[in-house]
Amino acid sequence: MQPATGSSGDDNQKFAIILHDFRKNRFAYALVLPTILFMLAVHLWPMLQGIWMSLLKLNQFTLNQYLKAPFVGMHNYTELLFNTSNPVRQGMQYALRNTAIYTVVVTIAVMACGLGTAMLMNRAFPGRAIARTALLLPWVVPSYVVGILWGFMWQKEGIINYVLVDVLHLLDDKPFWLIGSNTLWAIIIPTVWRSWPFLMIVFLAGLQTISDELYEAAEIDGANKFRQFMSITLPLLKPIIAVQLLFQIIYNVYSYNIVAMMFGNGSGYPGEWGDLVMTAMTRQTFGYWAFGSGSAASFMLMLIMFVIVGIWYRVFRSELNT
Amino acid sequence: MSKQQSRFILNGSLTTFTWIIVLFTIFPIFYMVFASLHSNEDILRGITSFKLVDPKWENYRDMWINIDFFNFFKNSLIICTVTMLLASSFAVMAGYALAKYRFFGSKTLEMGIISTQMIPGIMFLLPIYLMFLGLKEVLGIPMINTYWGMILVYTAFYTPMSIWIMRSFFVAIPNDLEESALIDGCTRFQAFVKVILPLSVPGMIATCIYIFLTAWDELLFAWVLTTSPDVQTIPVGIRLFVGQYQNRYDLLMSAATVVTIPVIITFFLTQKYFIRGMTAGAVKG
Numbered sequence A: 001m002q003p004a005t006g007s008s009g010d011d012n013q014k015f016a017i018i019l020h021d022f023r024k025n026r027f028a029y030a031l032v033l034p035t036i037l038f039m040l041a042v043h044l045w046p047m048l049q050g051i052w053m054s055l056l057k058l059n060q061f062t063l064n065q066y067l068k069a070p071f072v073g074m075h076n077y078t079e080l081l082f083n084t085s086n087p088v089r090q091g092m093q094y095a096l097r098n099t100a101i102y103t104v105v106v107t108i109a110v111m112a113c114g115l116g117t118a119m120l121m122n123r124a125f126p127g128r129a130i131a132r133t134a135l136l137l138p139w140v141v142p143s144y145v146v147g148i149l150w151g152f153m154w155q156k157e158g159i160i161n162y163v164l165v166d167v168l169h170l171l172d173d174k175p176f177w178l179i180g181s182n183t184l185w186a187i188i189i190p191t192v193w194r195s196w197p198f199l200m201i202v203f204l205a206g207l208q209t210i211s212d213e214l215y216e217a218a219e220i221d222g223a224n225k226f227r228q229f230m231s232i233t234l235p236l237l238k239p240i241i242a243v244q245l246l247f248q249i250i251y252n253v254y255s256y257n258i259v260a261m262m263f264g265n266g267s268g269y270p271g272e273w274g275d276l277v278m279t280a281m282t283r284q285t286f287g288y289w290a291f292g293s294g295s296a297a298s299f300m301l302m303l304i305m306f307v308i309v310g311i312w313y314r315v316f317r318s319e320l321n322t
Numbered sequence B: 001m002s003k004q005q006s007r008f009i010l011n012g013s014l015t016t017f018t019w020i021i022v023l024f025t026i027f028p029i030f031y032m033v034f035a036s037l038h039s040n041e042d043i044l045r046g047i048t049s050f051k052l053v054d055p056k057w058e059n060y061r062d063m064w065i066n067i068d069f070f071n072f073f074k075n076s077l078i079i080c081t082v083t084m085l086l087a088s089s090f091a092v093m094a095g096y097a098l099a100k101y102r103f104f105g106s107k108t109l110e111m112g113i114i115s116t117q118m119i120p121g122i123m124f125l126l127p128i129y130l131m132f133l134g135l136k137e138v139l140g141i142p143m144i145n146t147y148w149g150m151i152l153v154y155t156a157f158y159t160p161m162s163i164w165i166m167r168s169f170f171v172a173i174p175n176d177l178e179e180s181a182l183i184d185g186c187t188r189f190q191a192f193v194k195v196i197l198p199l200s201v202p203g204m205i206a207t208c209i210y211i212f213l214t215a216w217d218e219l220l221f222a223w224v225l226t227t228s229p230d231v232q233t234i235p236v237g238i239r240l241f242v243g244q245y246q247n248r249y250d251l252l253m254s255a256a257t258v259v260t261i262p263v264i265i266t267f268f269l270t271q272k273y274f275i276r277g278m279t280a281g282a283v284k285g
Helices: A007-024 A028-051 A061-070 A075-082 A090-122 A128-142 A143-153 A158-167 A182-207 A212-220 A225-251 A259-260 A277-290 A292-322 B003-035 B041-043 B060-068 B069-102 B106-118 B121-139 B147-171 B173-183 B187-197 B203-215 B222-226 B232-242 B249-284
Strands: none
Touching: A007 A028, A028 A292, A028 B069, A028 B121, A028 B187, A061 B106, A075 B121, A090 A128, A090 A182, A090 A225, A090 A277, A090 B003, A128 A182, A128 B003, A128 B249, A143 A182, A143 A259, A143 B003, A143 B232, A158 A292, A182 A259, A182 B003, A182 B232, A212 A225, A225 B106, A259 B222, A259 B232, A277 A292, A277 B121, A277 B187, A277 B222, A292 B106, A292 B173, B003 B249, B041 B187, B041 B249, B060 B069, B060 B232, B060 B249, B069 B106, B069 B187, B069 B203, B069 B232, B106 B147, B121 B147, B121 B222, B147 B203, B147 B222, B173 B187, B173 B232, B187 B203, B203 B249, B222 B232, B232 B249
16 A cells, blocks of 8 residues: 555555554464453443443333433432432441551551561571461462351350450450451451462562572671661562552452351341441442442442552552563 | 571571461461361350360261252352363463564553453443343343353453463563574464463463462352352352351351362462462562
8 A cells, every 4th residue: 555645644654554563463463352352342341331321320120121221410420429318328438448448457467477478488497398388378268268267266256266365365355356346357357367378479489589699798788687678678579569569459449258258148237347348339239229329339439449550650650660 | 605506596486486477377277177077066165165076077968968069069160160261262362462472552452451450340240230131131142140151251350360470471481482483484373382382381270270269269240140059159159058057157167168178289289380370470560
């Protein structure tokens, strides 16, 4: 194709470049085509449909003919933001508060425990290989089992109260862990327990890429262990920390299984202190058939996540290019 | 005390500390197995009435009867295996193309793949639920309560992360290998199949295990998109059981043990590949 002159010529030229690129990379296009089609069908299309649904009045009466559901514009959004008697709105403020505390505490604890144990495991000691494999076991346990198991251990007469009260005498009487403000700890601790082994493995792999010579040189310069950690270990691990931080935030904000299993069959309510955004939204949306409000709520949750990711990107941009 | 002595003591105490952490960490798993071998009366009375003698193996038989475990196990196995095969094939193809080619739209595709991970699952759940209802209504294709419906959803959700793992694996394979195959007269397709694929088997194993473990663990979509025991998976079955028999901890703990042990065994057999594949993806980001 001959590129013509003028403004349409630029388009022609662009088209010619794309065509050339297509001929050259035919094989690559063939390889990604199934994935692209699949992602358009099961990611992009449902997402657009979800945004469209958030503008409709979708409930048990209009659900069967959802293509003909009445258009209500921003009504679902204003309802969620301002109408306190909306079922999906109810409890959402607790869920948001709990999810914020849960995400911050779990993410920090998981990163700190992961890095700490990785540094302990980075030394040579007897049984190191066995210890490393054993530490990974909690991470292999399915998360719904984690919910059942810890729900059982947190019982009033359960093992945790037995150890805290009868063995160690740390508390005077046995507290309820699955009711009241303790509930948040009852879901934070199992999540940390299950998540940090993976961080340990990732940090261990990162630590092993740092050459010993750096530490030896620092030792000669008279830097103590803490100084070495701050000036060598942390800066060199920063790219790994950045990526894992993002994954942890995403994973924890969308956490569902542990709470759903720990508090009975899930149609029950884990209490103001146990409800997370995902459990609250699922229960309220499907419980009240409030699909319009539910879609609006999930779209707003997605916007919140995009803001978090945007902040993350601004903070760690320089680390990601290396 | 000499310097050598103090170093010896420090090393010893660090090792002891490490082992204490290890024991504390794996204790809940042992406790689960331990509790599963006691009668419910003993469990409800508390740990002081636990005894090692006279293990109640019949819990495992009773659990099988109460939960109809074989059925849920079969469903999980079929859905997770087919998902694993489909998603890993997509991941191998797309991961290779993204690792070795720069083509029009490849950057956009990479960004699209990562950004799927930031979208809440429930954002897809509601539309897919309605889409499945609509397909049944308009075209007469049943999607809710079918294996294919679940497999389609899981394959779509685990493909992006799997592409990412495979891509970091292919990036690590040097380009020279392919180039010499091309000089020897292979087409790009032949070079891919004969040279690159055999080298990427460890990465494929890691990806397959990742997909299988994640699908084995999925609860939310299975809970909403299946209502018939004919297709419900293990997590849904156990969740229904928890709702029906809140306080049968003996059966609950034996069910939890039965689903955990196979996963742990699989992990032990394959951990060499798995740890390598997961850390390669995670460290490079």
